[in-house]
Amino acid sequence: MANEIAIGQAEPGCKKVDPILIADNVTRQFGGLTAVNVDHLEIPRGQITALIGPNGAGKTTLFNLLTGFDKPNTGSWTFQGKNLAGMPSYKVARLGMIRTFQLTKALSLLTVIENMRLGAQDNPGERFLVSLFKPLWRVQEAKITANAESLLERFKLDAKRDDYAASLSGGQRKLLEMARALMSQPKLVMLDEPMAGVNPALTQSLLEHIKDLKTNGTTVLFVEHDMHMVRHISDWVIVMAEGKVVAEGPPAEVMKNPAVIDAYLGAHHDTDLGTMQIKVVKEDKK
């Protein structure tokens, strides 16, 4: 089936029409375990791409590698044509590639609005000598605050503006983290399990926000476990298992892919366990 995102057949590592992020030969080993081993991967620009896979597939590790939070054993990758390999995480973020975390990192003892203000880039008041003189950063700070307030309104957090982030619920913290990531107008937002631990009512609004991002021209890459959620909003799905990309394609097709079913349910998922011989080794008692 033809699609507008990939060039040619949708297969693991296929070329995209307009990639924003291209990774080559990225590997990461933890001792003897190869957590990530990706030959070639391209993330399409302006689309919502889901990265799925069973536990331990290396999704979060790949996120950490791409954003500079972890160092790979081998590999190189480019973001909008700029080589990112070996670049510290804060510089990656400055280039417009902002991530969130699986375990939400709201800055608890700062207020919601302060959390938001922190997300902005190029604030002159964040330089040491400039910070001492308020007139030098007041204007920019006011601009940032206005921007933060409109984002908070969009995420329905404006009532919480002056509350400590610690007082928010788990779902609200996810929203805050996402809103904060948007403060810098990133080109690519990488969301690590944005739906985890969020109640169903809030999930719907989170999904809407992710769709809004695409409407505004932001590329989204997100990690998720729930297949139904993925089918709902993503334009493209990448499936990882045991560190490798095992399948790629539009959601409807990927779900039918035997490699995906194997990865999720095991290659022998239809074998009747009752017929298998299970050997129980008893521990010797002293």
Place this chain on the structure above:
Amino acid sequence: MDWLNILNLAVSEMINPISASFILCALGLSVHFGYTGLLNFGQAAFAGVGAYAMVIGILTFHLPILLALLFALACSAVFALILGIPTLRLRADYLAIVTIASAEVFRYFMTTIGFSSVTGGASGLSQFGDEFWALNPFTFSGKVGFGPFEYSARDWFIRIVAWLLIAVSAVFIWLLMRSPWGRVLKSIREDEDAVRSLGKNVFAYKLQSLIIGGGLGSLGGMVLVMNFSTVAPQNWVTTFTFQIWTVLLLGGAATILGPIVGGMVLFLLLSLTQSIMSGLVHLGWLPFLSDPQVGQIRFLLIGLALMLLVIFRPQGIFGNKKELQFNG
């Protein structure tokens, strides 16, 4: 017991130069620990580096007092860089270990005979204050003042200088912490990785914080040795560091007024317990104690008070209670 005398003495202790120097060191620690979350257990070393650098600047390099002060601040910044560059990329606990160790290294280094022509070795250095005391504008003889605050011209001068330094430092910290720069520091205290993911160079901010807090500690050290008119290695023992921590926790870690009031209260309490207990000893009410023992017992009581404080009022005198109600 003469209660008025005891009270007068205690109140006058609140603004003495020693408490001022503790307050300056605690303000630095507030920048480190309270705002940035850096566990610095070697504030005594920063104070010591500042004090020694100033004295060596005066005695060995014959610098005028103001240049010696700048030289001392530069030395403390270099010390912060030496400590910070290898450790600030690691987890917070490592900095704690390195700072406590380096404070000891510094003290032993100053004790060695090899450099005693410059450092004075174990006996330290003295006779460096002539130029400082010559700046004293007060010329009256005898004691002048009001209520409990009656001092000689020399005592007034050092107190005014020390408290001016505190005032300037407090305003400096206030300006920093209300700014976006201060916001980044506080965010680093909460979660480094989150700050990194938002495009801030966390390492550079932590280094800046270490240098600024260390510089304030150096000022504290300089005030202390100017008051004593001598500098020696044994001034900078770990006890000194922990007394600074007491001042900080007493007042409240992430506050500016906290360390200032904490320092005043600590010295008020030390003086009160000393006077009252030695009074009781003289009256024969505490037959199991001797006069010299009182000096030690009061630290025991202060330690107990600090424990109770941390358990029942962990935010200190001025801390924001709300900030401690969450464990998020």
